[in-house]
Amino acid sequence: MKIQIQHIPSQGLALAYGNEARTFPVLKQLMDDGQCRFLEPIAVDLSVVSERDLITIDGVLATRVELACSRCLELFQMPLRHRFTLRYSREIPTDLHSGTGEPVALTAEQIGLVYFKGEEIDFQDSIQEQVVLALPFKPLCREDCQGLCPRCGADLNQGRCECGGVVIENPFAVLKNRQWPEQ
Numbered sequence: 001m002k003i004q005i006q007h008i009p010s011q012g013l014a015l016a017y018g019n020e021a022r023t024f025p026v027l028k029q030l031m032d033d034g035q036c037r038f039l040e041p042i043a044v045d046l047s048v049v050s051e052r053d054l055i056t057i058d059g060v061l062a063t064r065v066e067l068a069c070s071r072c073l074e075l076f077q078m079p080l081r082h083r084f085t086l087r088y089s090r091e092i093p094t095d096l097h098s099g100t101g102e103p104v105a106l107t108a109e110q111i112g113l114v115y116f117k118g119e120e121i122d123f124q125d126s127i128q129e130q131v132v133l134a135l136p137f138k139p140l141c142r143e144d145c146q147g148l149c150p151r152c153g154a155d156l157n158q159g160r161c162e163c164g165g166v167v168i169e170n171p172f173a174v175l176k177n178r179q180w181p182e183q
């Protein structure tokens with residue numbers, strides 16, 4: 001996933017990709033670790049604009065994933081769709097650095113910029129990062145998932161459990177009320 005800077009026309013460039021998740025090392029790792037499963041290729045639509053030494057990529061990515069619900073642990077599938085903007089700038093000119101070799105504080109404008117050298121931008125890593133950002137932090141099979149009973153572990157989406165769901169805060173409390181057989 002690379003662009004030759006000199007091939008970006010003045011009116012901009014539209015690009016479309018459909019890459020298998022396994023071609024992205026971090027996404028492959030997520031799947032190998034069982035964190036999630038990508039059910040479709042990562043579809044990416046990009047519009048690339050070049051203005052002097054600043055390249056702006058507006059993109060939208062779409063795919064479909066299988067995740068484990070963070071409440072009930074059931075696997076479920078969901079579409080993933082995420083809009084993003086990437087900004088690339090030619091390497092910081094050396095005159096921005098102080099003579100001491102100390103890194104200079106970045107301006108607000110410079111934060112979020114990715115620096116590049118030469119005439120080519122490889123944006124595969126940035127796209128991969130956007131896919132990871134698009135994954136829900138606490139996936140839910142549905143908004144009102146009831147989760148598991150904290151006491152017996154039954155899936156409360158299937159109805160009330162046998163135990164009634166009362167959590168015993170102190171496990172020794174049960175001993176206090178216990179009728180011990182007479183010796």
Ligand SMILES: [Zn+2]
Pocket residue numbers: 069070071072073074140141142145146147
């Ligand atoms: Zn759930």
Ligand SMILES: [Zn+2]
Pocket residue numbers: 149150151152153154161162163164165166
């Ligand atoms: Zn229960």
